[in-house]
Amino acid sequence: MESNVAINSILHVLTYVFRTRIVVGGTSILYRIKLHEVIAPVPTHEFNVESKHHHHSKLTMWDVGGGKKLRHLWNYYYPGIQVVFYVVDAHNKNRLEEAKEEFDRVLQDTVLKGVPVLILANKQDLNGALSKDEISSYFGVQDITDRYCDVIETSARINLGLTECLDRAIELCKPKS
Numbered sequence: 001m002e003s004n005v006a007i008n009s010i011l012h013v014l015t016y017v018f019r020t021r022i023v024v025g026g027t028s029i030l031y032r033i034k035l036h037e038v039i040a041p042v043p044t045h046e047f048n049v050e051s052k053h054h055h056h057s058k059l060t061m062w063d064v065g066g067g068k069k070l071r072h073l074w075n076y077y078y079p080g081i082q083v084v085f086y087v088v089d090a091h092n093k094n095r096l097e098e099a100k101e102e103f104d105r106v107l108q109d110t111v112l113k114g115v116p117v118l119i120l121a122n123k124q125d126l127n128g129a130l131s132k133d134e135i136s137s138y139f140g141v142q143d144i145t146d147r148y149c150d151v152i153e154t155s156a157r158i159n160l161g162l163t164e165c166l167d168r169a170i171e172l173c174k175p176k177s
């Protein structure tokens with residue numbers, strides 16, 4: 001089976017204003033999955049795409065840059081996507097409101113209608129990162145009724161939750177009988 005997975009990284013909105021990097025971890029997750037390595041961080045200006053064989057399935061994962069100026073390009077990657085990984089920095093509470101606004105826009109996109117979404121609550125290795133339940137409540141997961149949506153706690157740094165992401169993506173891509 002071949003599956004398409006979109007990793008939507010989010011927000012660098014204030015990066016260029018305050019010269020502070022506000023970071024999420026989409027690319028780190030992609031390459032932790034693909035290469036089993038923690039990569040040196042470089043902001044994604046276009047996209048990265050990698051394939052990964054997992055449990056007799058081939059997942060093709062598209063990682064798009066999360067900078068504010070790049071977000072209008074996300075929808076070019078949506079056709080054919082079967083699962084969205086929406087990566088959130090669970091440690092940076094200041095950015096959650098904007099992350100939620102962007103998340104709501106993703107859910108409203110007609111091309112992604114009904115496509116399952118897994119919210120990756122990333123950076124769980126850092127003290128004070130919001131838990132699965134806290135992120136779920138903030139993103140209103142219980143009120144999302146038009147598709148499958150769940151939260152997985154992840155860390156690209158300590159390789160937490162990433163196998164579960166692949167397992168769940170494959171399960172969600174299986175044709176319904």
Ligand SMILES: Nc1nc2c(ncn2[C@@H]2O[C@H](COP(=O)(O)OP(=O)(O)OP(=O)(O)O)[C@@H](O)[C@H]2O)c(=O)[nH]1
Nearest residue numbers: 009023024025026027028041043044066155156157
């Ligand atoms: N502590 C911690 N830091 C992480 C984790 N994942 C990524 N980072 C760090 O977060 C920063 C951004 O990571 P990236 O993977 O480049 O984030 P991104 O979402 O792809 O960013 P853009 O491409 O600019 O949208 C880097 O400094 C990473 O080392 C994690 O699980 N834990």
Ligand SMILES: [Mg+2]
Nearest residue numbers: 026027043044
């Ligand atoms: Mg990136």
